[in-house]
Amino acid sequence: MKTLAARFLLSLGLLSLAAAALAFPAAAATVIITADRMLDVVTGRMLANPKVVVTDGRIISLDGSGAPVDAQRIDLPGLTLLPGLIDMHTHLTSDPRVGRVDRFLKTDGYWTLVGAESAERMLSVGFTTVRNVGSGRFDDVALKQAIDDGRIPGPRIVPATHALGATGGHCDNNWLPPSLAEKAAGIADGPEALRARVREMRKFGAEVIKTCATGGVFSRNTEVGQQQQREEELRAIAEEARMWGLTTAAHAHGTEGIKAAIRAGITTIEHASLIDDEGIRLAKERGTWLSMDIYNTEFTQSEGRKYGVLEDNLRKDREVADAQRENFRKAHRAGVKMVFGSDAGVMPHEQAPRQFAVMVRYGMTPLEAIRAATVNAAEAMNKAGQVGRIAPGAFGDMIAVPGDPLADVTTLERVAVVIKGGELVADRRP
Known part of the structure; x- marks a missing residue:
């Protein structure tokens, strides 16, 4: 009994010390x-x-x-x-050096640890803030919490959680046969179902809502130019997110999908590879930001096959590479607002800074490229004055x-x- 009493008194003493620390915080560092x-x-x-x-x-x-x-x-x-630099398009829980077959041999929690390694790498090369536009199992929220709590090193993370998309579209799980198929967590069809998905992602930590408006390079059974969400679906996502105080990002390679996303009020258009003159005009008129990943194709074409990227994916990458870079030049020349987005995770995360030189090669001044990764990115995330x-x-x-x-x-x-x-x-x- 005496031992229990002593422990109880010690606990009270520790609580008193904690209360005193709260009442009299330490001097500012x-x-x-x-x-x-x-x-x-x-x-x-x-x-x-x-x-x-x-x-x-x-x-x-x-x-x-x-x-x-x-x-x-x-x-x-x-x-x-x-x-500190800002990358507006990252996938921390991806590693392009793990082949497609090998990915099925990894347990689910493996990718959270990959994310921790990627976060540290991005921080070490100068990115103190990243926007993570899609991850499984709410891993980007877990990483953000662990970093913010000081448990692991990494940049400030703006998480999107699960990317939204259409059944069978770029952001769905299209690599398995019907007997093993499982819909990705962000998949929904129709405006009201997508509004519900926005609320669900926000509930579990999303600070930006990512959606897949067109097909993509690294998905199966989709083509990059193919529109996969109707304009009314994209508008429902944009409106719902805005009501909750969130920004939005649309994966959109294809011409019509890009324009539908701009008209719908999406904040940033990701990739924008096949944007045409009308799309450039719409983006400028409406103040839509373009996030164009114009470096990573160099890694994909030189190293992708070695790491198991399929020929069909390499083909799609080749088809959009030069067009995207020239459209970057045209959009910049027209005065469209642009941010830095590398798609790190498609290439190794530590290579993200290599994109600055490519942005300059395709028309930007060094200052404009730096602004894309600082003040512009901060403004596009509604974080002007905090970062950038x-x-x-x-x-x-x-x-x-x-x-x-x-x-x-x-x-x-x-x-x-x-x-x-x-x-x-x-x-x-x-």
């Missing part, structure tokens, strides 16, 4: 980050000798003001600071690169330092 230069992605100007002050994960000043004398320092001589720029009030998410990324955008392939919330999370300096 502050860090000062200095570098030779800092890119203001809004104005395009380089600022000399920044002193970025981050308190409890948020930026409070750019000139050193507000920092206590004993603040921690991260000094980055010789480097250029930029905002180095400014008071934003999260202290930054990268540092050698040299001048406005003169050579490939410096973004050699990120030296990654800082998330004021914490040094990757350091490749010699």
